[in-house]
Amino acid sequence: MSDGMDLRELYQDIILDHGRHPRNFRALEHATHLARGHNPLCGDRVTVYLAVEGDRITDVSFEGRGCAISTAAASLMTEVLKGKTVAEARALFGQFHARVTGGEPGEPPEALQDDIDRLEPLTGVKAFPVRVKCATLPWHAFEAALKSGLAGDTVKTE
Template identity: 65%
Template structure:
């Protein structure tokens, strides 16, 4: 029988080898670049916003399997989300990846509103990075870069 850790590892490896939404988005409304000097990961996030909703999102870059898998999973869960939902998912993911305190009545990450549970569950494979502090920056790079993009972009995010 497959162990949950094995399943999570398979998901990370699959997204790392076959990233979803990989490649530049033509004429994005927002974009930002990210760099992790510790391990050399680089990412560019491309976003097209419509009516305060992430209508399209993609990424390109080079990095380790965790960095690539995290960016790939992020683009999948962020697609068609409002900016408020995206911020809630960011907070949830940050708690998962860093091992920060959880809150709320259900014990979930703060700010994850009803209706986003499935997306939150899809991010669980990346929760194991909290045990490896150097890898947390790999996993969070794309997320911080997306946040910079929707706040105005044009910046380079560094995970130092």
């Protein structure tokens, strides 16, 4: 078996694990920001909760229902965002979005490289354009949460 196949299998295993056993899957009682996301094409629904103190994301979680890709994307997102500054979190979103849409992400800040590597299993969705919206939905909800505070805005991926 080739190294490429082994890596694809590893990435698939990571996505399935996060899809079946999502991390940080809960409401966040002390949330300072929240937003909902809906993907009408796939039926994915996600609510992203953030606890932000000053300029730092001290906690992040999500709830919702969706396909394995959207659930895994939300789970991985919560893991990499916890403890980041808002600027670092937005930089991660930019890097991730460029990678899954086939854009040019540019050189990532060195401090974020490990987190970008942890998101790598999801970048294979760029070969399946309809699935890109599944992978980016939690991130769009995250961005909406930063903008809306506790207003609970809803974003759609249409």
